[in-house]
Amino acid sequence: MDEFIIELEGLTKKYGDFVAVDHLDLSIHKGEIFGLLGPNGAGKSTTILMMLGLTEPTSGNVSVCGISSTVHPIEVKRRVGYLPDDVGFYDQLSGRENLLYTARLNRLSWKEAERRVDDLLARVGLQEASGKKAGKYSRGMRQRLGLADVLVKNPEVIILDEPTLGIDPIGVKEFLELIVALSREEQITVLLSSHHLHQVQQVCDRVGIFVAGKLLAQGNISELSRTLFSDKEPYVIEVGLDFSTAEGMNAMEAVKSHLLGLEGIASVRVDKGRLSIGSTSDMTAEVARILVNAGFGLKYLNTKEYGLDDIYTKYFEGGEVYGKTA
Numbered sequence: 001m002d003e004f005i006i007e008l009e010g011l012t013k014k015y016g017d018f019v020a021v022d023h024l025d026l027s028i029h030k031g032e033i034f035g036l037l038g039p040n041g042a043g044k045s046t047t048i049l050m051m052l053g054l055t056e057p058t059s060g061n062v063s064v065c066g067i068s069s070t071v072h073p074i075e076v077k078r079r080v081g082y083l084p085d086d087v088g089f090y091d092q093l094s095g096r097e098n099l100l101y102t103a104r105l106n107r108l109s110w111k112e113a114e115r116r117v118d119d120l121l122a123r124v125g126l127q128e129a130s131g132k133k134a135g136k137y138s139r140g141m142r143q144r145l146g147l148a149d150v151l152v153k154n155p156e157v158i159i160l161d162e163p164t165l166g167i168d169p170i171g172v173k174e175f176l177e178l179i180v181a182l183s184r185e186e187q188i189t190v191l192l193s194s195h196h197l198h199q200v201q202q203v204c205d206r207v208g209i210f211v212a213g214k215l216l217a218q219g220n221i222s223e224l225s226r227t228l229f230s231d232k233e234p235y236v237i238e239v240g241l242d243f244s245t246a247e248g249m250n251a252m253e254a255v256k257s258h259l260l261g262l263e264g265i266a267s268v269r270v271d272k273g274r275l276s277i278g279s280t281s282d283m284t285a286e287v288a289r290i291l292v293n294a295g296f297g298l299k300y301l302n303t304k305e306y307g308l309d310d311i312y313t314k315y316f317e318g319g320e321v322y323g324k325t326a
C-alpha cells in the first residue's frame with residue numbers, strides 16, 4: 001500500500017472570511033479504508049466536495065488518482081464513486097432497471113450493462129430483489145443498491161457519507177463486510193465519513209480527525225491511542241472484588257500501598273467493589289498475582305485498551321482540543 005491515490009496539500013476553503021477547511025495535508029494509500037471523523041461542521045463534506053471537483057479550493061492542491069480535481073474534475077468523477085447518505089432512485093423502476101439506467105448513462109452497451117448490473121446485484125446481495133421497485137426497498141437495501149450504483153462505473157475510489165445511517169444492525173454488518181471485501185479483493189480505496197465510531201473502528205485502516213477545518217490527528221487506532229494517551233496511563237487494569245467488610249477494607253489499603261510502591265504503577269483508585277489501576281507498562285499478571293496472594297477473590301479483571309471513542313472523547317467531548325495539527 002505504498003502508492004498514494006488521494007493527495008491533499010495545503011487544501012483550504014474559505015466562505016467569505018470563514019475558513020471551512022484550513023491547510024489540510026493528507027495522503028491516502030491505494031486500497032486503504034480511511035475514516036473521516038469529526039463533529040458537525042468540521043469540514044468533512046467540504047473536503048469531499050473539493051476531492052470530487054464539485055467546489056474549488058481557495059488555495060492548495062487536491063489530486064485523486066494522480067489527477068487534479070480542480071483542473072480536471074470530469075476525469076476525477078469518472079474514477080470516483082460518491083454515495084451520499086440518501087441516494088435518489090427512480091422509485092417506480094426496479095432496482096435492476098435503476099442500475100441499468102446508470103450503466104447506460106456511463107455509456108456501457110446494453111450487453112455490457114446487463115452483465116455488469118447482474119454481477120453487481122449479486123455482489124451486493126440484491127439478486128432476488130432485483131425485480132422489485134426501488135420505492136419498496138428497505139433503507140438497508142437502498143444503500144446496497146446505492147453501492148452497486150456507485151460501482152457501475154468501476155471506480156478506483158469510493159466515498160461514502162454516513163452510509164449506514166438508519167440501517168438495522170444486521171444490515172450494517174453486511175454493508176461493512178461488503179466494503180471491506182471491495183477494498184481487500186478489488187483494491188478499491190474507500191473514504192468513509194461517519195459519526196459511528198464503532199463502525200469506523202471495525203473497518204478503517206486509518207482515520208483522520210477533523211475539528212474546525214483542521215486535521216488534528218491521523219493514523220491507525222493504536223498509533224493514535226499511543227500518541228494521545230502515552231503521557232498519562234496507557235494501561236488501565238480494572239478489577240472487580242468483594243471487600244465490603246472492615247477486614248477487606250484494611251487488606252485493600254495494604255494492597256493499594258503495595259501496588260503504589262511498584263515501579264510502573266501510576267495510580268490506584270478504589271471505588272466500591274472496583275479497583276482501577278493505571279500503569280505505564282502492562283502489569284496485568286503482576287496485579288492479579290498480588291490480589292490473589294492477598295486473599296481476594298476476583299470477580300473480573302480487564303485490561304482496558306483505548307478505542308476510537310476514547311480518542312474522540314479526548315478531542316471533542318472532554319474539551320481537550322490540541323493546538324497542534326497532525
Ligand SMILES: Nc1ncnc2c1ncn2[C@@H]1O[C@H](COP(=O)(O)OP(=O)(O)OP(=O)(O)O)[C@@H](O)[C@H]1O
Pocket residue numbers: 015020038039040041042043044045046047
Ligand atoms: N456554501 C457554504 N457557504 C457558507 N458556509 C458553508 C457552506 N458550506 C459549508 N459551510 C460551512 O463550512 C463549515 C464546514 O461544513 P461541512 O459541511 O464541510 O462540515 P461537515 O464536517 O461535513 O459536517 P457534517 O458532519 O454536519 O456533515 C460549516 O461551518 C458550514 O456551515
